[in-house]
Amino acid sequence: xxxxTSVSGxxxxxPPDRTVLLLLALYGxxxxxIPAMKLMVASVPPLGGAALIFLVAGVVxxxxxxxxxxxxxxxxxxxxxxxxxxxxxxxxxxxTVALTxxxxxxxxxxxxxxxxxxxxxxxxxxxxxxxxSLVRLVAGFGGIVIxxxxxPDAAIGGTPWAVAAFCVAPILWASxxxxxxxxxxxxxxxxxxxxxxxxxxxxxLLVALSLGEFAPARWSNVSWTSAGAAVFLLVFDSxxxxxxxxxxxxxxxxxxVSTYAYVTPLVGAVIGATVLDESLWVGALVGGVLxxxxxxxxxxGR
Numbered sequence: 575x576x577x578x579t580s581v582s583g584x585x586x587x588x589p590p591d592r593t594v595l596l597l598l599a600l601y602g603x604x605x606x607x608i609p610a611m612k613l614m615v616a617s618v619p620p621l622g623g624a625a626l627i628f629l630v631a632g633v634v635x636x637x638x639x640x641x642x643x644x645x646x647x648x649x650x651x652x653x654x655x656x657x658x659x660x661x662x663x664x665x666x667x668x669x670t671v672a673l674t675x676x677x678x679x680x681x682x683x684x685x686x687x688x689x690x691x692x693x694x695x696x697x698x699x700x701x702x703x704x705x706x707s708l709v710r711l712v713a714g715f716g717g718i719v720i721x722x723x724x725x726p727d728a729a730i731g732g733t734p735w736a737v738a739a740f741c742v743a744p745i746l747w748a749s750x751x752x753x754x755x756x757x758x759x760x761x762x763x764x765x766x767x768x769x770x771x772x773x774x775x776x777x778x779l780l781v782a783l784s785l786g787e788f789a790p791a792r793w794s795n796v797s798w799t800s801a802g803a804a805v806f807l808l809v810f811d812s813x814x815x816x817x818x819x820x821x822x823x824x825x826x827x828x829x830x831v832s833t834y835a836y837v838t839p840l841v842g843a844v845i846g847a848t849v850l851d852e853s854l855w856v857g858a859l860v861g862g863v864l865x866x867x868x869x870x871x872x873x874x875g876r
Contacts, residue, residue, distance in 0.1 A: 603815035605841025612678040613803035617796045619787035620670040625778035631812035632771030639764040655773035657753040662774025665747030675736035677852040680729045682842030684740045686865045690714040691748035710868040717864025724857020836869040
């Protein structure tokens, strides 16, 4: 998942010949994130694993960011830190815990609502929301309701709390995105992401320690599959995906780059159904079309 930042950048020109390949690579990196999280939490403590991934990624980006302009402490550094906690603790951390009890396919479809929550929360804090956006919000959230109400026990895992948690996580992620977007003065994207990863990862680390997730017994039976999934998330979700996203924003029109918001949940659901052998039900297909269609139309309308 991307940590959205408010940055200054060059005016996007015509997409280069390799834009399609870069977009496909981005779809693959971020679309596979939720299935990889599902594999990781099979034997890795969820909050502890997420904390380590975010902290390592944050340190790597902090090294890359050496020499770049640093954000002012009060005006930007603290808001970025708050946004990092909302994004990575409330958003991705909660989703990681929920994945211990729901399928990756269901999680991917529920996470697709993040752009819709951004629009709704923006309206609640005073941003004008058009009638067309309201219609898209109704359609999108209606799709989420259909997905949840029709989900069989095989998708929910018999634990409705996890579905509720995965419905709350996108709200917190959207809140963190709004905090970041309203910082004001543009911030260097690499610096901002490093701050958010380190701040969010540090809080997750404290929570994981308080819950005993770093007790040796919790890590004694970690499988190679889960460990490999954690490494995959670090390399491809947090680092390679970030670099692809940044590169695309520098050279590609933003509306084209924003297609990741509705393509990656589809990729995640497909990977869950095929690679992880999870079941997709009719309600998921109908609701998923409504959600992804609403997100696509909202992004095109911006």
